[in-house]
Amino acid sequence: MTPDEILARLEAPLSLRRRLGYLAVLLAGLGGALLTGTLWATEPALPGRTAAAFGLLTTVGLGWAGYGGWALTRRAPLxxxxxxxxxxxxxxxxxxxxxxxxxxxxxxxxxxxxxxxxxxxxxxxxxxxxxxxxxxxxxxxxxxx
Missing domain, CATH: 1.10.287 (Helix Hairpins)
Incomplete structure (x- = not known):
């Protein structure tokens, strides 16, 4: 691969494969956050450690969903x-x-x-x-x- 070909690939927008990957990250993060968040919200008698773990898992899921959404909206090379x-x-x-x-x-x-x-x-x-x-x-x- 020549340097010009490498530079052309660097300037290219995200491929369909990468976009689908980011969509999967967004959906997995959102799904995980919704699942743990729903469990956390609908079980009022959870022990404190379990509630904290659900809060952490919900936050991590939202973080991955945000990352997937951010990556999908980028039009410039990353x-x-x-x-x-x-x-x-x-x-x-x-x-x-x-x-x-x-x-x-x-x-x-x-x-x-x-x-x-x-x-x-x-x-x-x-x-x-x-x-x-x-x-x-x-x-x-x-x-x-």
């Missing part, structure tokens, strides 16, 4: 900005979820090793994804000039 934003959403969701798991472990006085491994792996994946997204964006911006 230069991997969408990947950086998605990586930040994932890292923020992990931080909030990890804090919730840590708070739950603190109230129970124990932290199962399996749960610690899961939280650590998810956190590492979110951090690596953020680094890769930033590098990809920087590479595309260098190509653009």
């Amino acid at each position: 230069y991997a900005r969408d990947r950086v934003i998605a990586a930040w959403i994932a890292l923020a969701a992990w931080l909030a979820g990890g804090a919730g798991v840590a708070a739950l472990a603190a109230t129970r006085g124990s932290f199962p090793a399996g749960m610690a491994v899961v939280v650590a792996v998810l956190g590492a994946a979110a951090a690596v994804n953020l680094v890769v997204a930033h590098r990809r964006r920087a590479a595309l911006r260098r190509l653009r000039g």
Whole structure:
């Protein structure tokens, strides 16, 4: 692929495949937020931790729905900005979820090793994804000039 072909692809609008992917993200986030939000709203006797988890899941779902909607409305090339934003959403969701798991472990006085491994792996994946997204964006911006 020549540099001119790469630059032409960088300037192109989102493909149908990418648009359908963002539509799926929007619908999945909205569906998840509606499901957890409805459960949260219709069950008044939920324990505090469960209500907090539903609130977190609703917020994360709305975040992904907002991201999908934002990406669908962009007419200009994104230069991997969408990947950086998605990586930040994932890292923020992990931080909030990890804090919730840590708070739950603190109230129970124990932290199962399996749960610690899961939280650590998810956190590492979110951090690596953020680094890769930033590098990809920087590479595309260098190509653009």
